[in-house]
Amino acid sequence: MLIVESLQKSFQLDDDEVCAVDNLSFEVQPGEVYGLLGPNGAGKTTTLRMILGLVKPDAGYAQVSGFRTEVDPTAVKSRLGFVSASDGVYPWLSVREMLLYFADLYGVLPNEAASRCEHLAALMGIKPLLDRRAGTLSTGQRQRVTLVRGLIHDPPVMLLDEPTRGLDVVGVQTIFEYIEHLREVGKAVVVCTHRLDEAERLCDRFGLLHHGRMQQTGTLPQLRQQSGHDHLVDMFIELLRS
Numbered sequence: 001m002l003i004v005e006s007l008q009k010s011f012q013l014d015d016d017e018v019c020a021v022d023n024l025s026f027e028v029q030p031g032e033v034y035g036l037l038g039p040n041g042a043g044k045t046t047t048l049r050m051i052l053g054l055v056k057p058d059a060g061y062a063q064v065s066g067f068r069t070e071v072d073p074t075a076v077k078s079r080l081g082f083v084s085a086s087d088g089v090y091p092w093l094s095v096r097e098m099l100l101y102f103a104d105l106y107g108v109l110p111n112e113a114a115s116r117c118e119h120l121a122a123l124m125g126i127k128p129l130l131d132r133r134a135g136t137l138s139t140g141q142r143q144r145v146t147l148v149r150g151l152i153h154d155p156p157v158m159l160l161d162e163p164t165r166g167l168d169v170v171g172v173q174t175i176f177e178y179i180e181h182l183r184e185v186g187k188a189v190v191v192c193t194h195r196l197d198e199a200e201r202l203c204d205r206f207g208l209l210h211h212g213r214m215q216q217t218g219t220l221p222q223l224r225q226q227s228g229h230d231h232l233v234d235m236f237i238e239l240l241r242s
Helices: 044-052 073-078 095-105 110-123 139-151 169-184 196-202 220-227 232-241
Strands: 002-013 016-028 033-037 059-064 080-084 157-161 188-193 205-210 213-218
Touching: 002 044, 016 033, 016 044, 016 059, 016 188, 016 213, 033 044, 033 169, 033 196, 044 059, 044 080, 044 157, 044 188, 059 073, 073 080, 080 139, 095 110, 095 139, 110 139, 139 169, 157 169, 169 188, 169 196, 188 196, 196 232, 205 220, 205 232, 213 220, 213 232, 220 232
Parallel strands: 033 188, 033 205, 080 157, 157 188
Antiparallel strands: 002 016, 002 059, 205 213
């Protein structure tokens, strides 16, 4: 389970202080896919960076499986998986070497790491790639490897930042299938995206961000009732005009 409580973050830009995330709170249950949605600059990535411990919040905290970022940040990080549009593969390692390297970083025992590597590679269709050098892979192949890497330590919470950006139709479908797998095995999943049409297909609940503040939250039927609009795109256009 992921709990985000009253996160706050401002940045100094020249002579101005800009509030990127403003008193943000939400929860994600095991087996739930939560869409943290908003236009560019809404505060989505800053929120993920605070949850991951890459950016220190001015106030508030994130809690993963009972561990809080300001008390035990290492325990929080070890229980998070992260996937972004930037694949970040290590080109000179084989896919297997890279996956086992990340497993070791998270303290996964070697036999268990090898077993997980084989299982996840079969699940994501990359077994033929395991002994290929990562730098030789296509964009779609790299994306599949990145998805496996995010799960190699079996984290209870997964964070996905713009996971379909730059992918073709086949790549997008791979992401959809991956998220469905995460739901089925009981992960708490946060998807940050501005692709609202995709979010409608992927997510169980939504949080609509604008200027760092949570403007609306709920299931799609609840948001439709609150806003009077049928689609997330129309809801956001109204937010941006307000």
